Amino acid sequence: MSPLAHRLHAAPQDDLALALQGCARGDRACLRRLYDRLAPRMIGVALRMLRRRDLAEEVVHDTFLRIWEKASTFDPARGAPETWVFAILRHRTLNVLRGEARTDLVDDFEPMGLAADAPDAEAAVTALSQASALRRCLERLEPHRRQAIVLAYASGLTHGELAGRMGVPLGTVKSWVRRSLVSLRECMA
C-alpha cells in the first residue's frame, strides 16, 4: 500500500504521538494535524453524550486547549496517544454533563426512555468490528447488562439514570455493572 493510501485507511498511532510531541514543542501545525484527524470523531463522541451540538463543540474546543497545554505530559510508554486525547475529551464532557444544567440535557427520566436508547446501545455494539474482542465479549452479556455498560460509556448515563430507564432498583444496576465489568475483563484477557 502506498504511503498515501496508508494515510487514507489508517490513523497510525505513531503519527499522533509525533503530533503530540510537536505540540509539546509549541508547533501549532501539529495541533492542527491532531485536529484534522480527530476533531470530527471527538464532536461525535461529545454529542452522543451531551446531545447539544454547541456544547459538544465547546468541549472539543476546551479539549484542544488542554492538549496544547498538557502535550508535554503525554508519555507514550504509558498509553496510546488517541486514548490520551479521548480521555481528556471524555473527562471534560462528563464534567459538563454532570455539572451544568443537568436537567436541560436529559429530559426524559421514565423507563420509556429505554425504548429510545436500547437501539442506540445495540447499534453501537453492532458498529464494532466483527473481529473485535470487545464486541464478542459484550455479546456474551445478557442484553440489559450489555446495554447498561454501553449506555453508561457512550451516552454518559449514571447508575441512577440507568436504574430509572430500565425500571430496576439502583442496587440492581450497580451489581449488574460490577459483574459485567468482571466478565468483560476476564473475557478480554
Next chain:
Amino acid sequence: MTDERDADERDALAAEYVIGLLDAPDIARCERLLAEEPDFAVRVEGWRQRLAEIDQTAPLMAPPPQLWSRIEAAAGMARTQAPRRPRQPGRIARLWNHLPVWRGIGLVASAAALLMMAGTAYVVRQSARAPVLVAVLLSDANQPAAIVNAFRDGRTQFVPLQAIAAPEGKALQVWTLWDRARGPVSVGLLDALRQIDLSVAGLPAPTPDQLFEVTLEPAGGSPTGRPTGPILMKGNASRTDAGT
C-alpha cells in the same frame, strides 16, 4: 482470596472511573490513586484501551469552520498571523494565504514539475496538444501524487499517479484556488483516484501559480462547499513551453 477480591475491586473502580459512573468523591479518590499507584494507572489505561472502540462508533461530525480559529486564538497561537482582513477568511483561506508554506511547496513542486514534464513529454508529442499549464500535486511526504494538465481549449485534466480509493463513506474532492477573495472552488469529486476532466466550465482559464489540491471529504463532497478534511495532495500550476 482477599487479595484477589481487592484486585477485582480495584479493577472495577478503574473501569467505572473510565466509563464515567463515579460520583465526585470517588473521582477524586481515583485521581489520587492514578498519581500515586502505578498499578492503578495501568488498570485505568487497560480499560481505556478496552472501551475506546465504542468511541470509534460515534458518528463523524464536520467541525464548523470557526471552531479551529477559536482554538487557535485561545491558545495564543494567532499572534504571528497577518493582520485580520476586513472580511475574515475561514481557516482554509488562511492556510491558503500562508505564503511561506506555498513558496516552499511551490519550489519543490516546480522541480517536480520539470521532472514530470520530461516524463510526460512523449504523451504531449503524441497528442500534439501540449498542456499550457501543468500542476504537480505532491502528497504530504512530498511525493508526486497527481498531475493537473490545463489545455489551451480550456480542458483541464486530472491524472493520478497513484491508485487509491477513498475509504467507505468518504470521497476525494479536487479544489482549485485562483482568487483568494473567492476562495477554493470544487472542480471534481471522486470515490477513487482516476483520470478525469475537471469541471472548470465557467471558471477563468487557469493561471501560473494557481493552486490545485485534493482533500478527503464525506461521501457526496464537502458539506460546506469549502475543503473540510485533511489535504491529501496539493500543487501550484506552472506554465509549460507550449504555454509561453
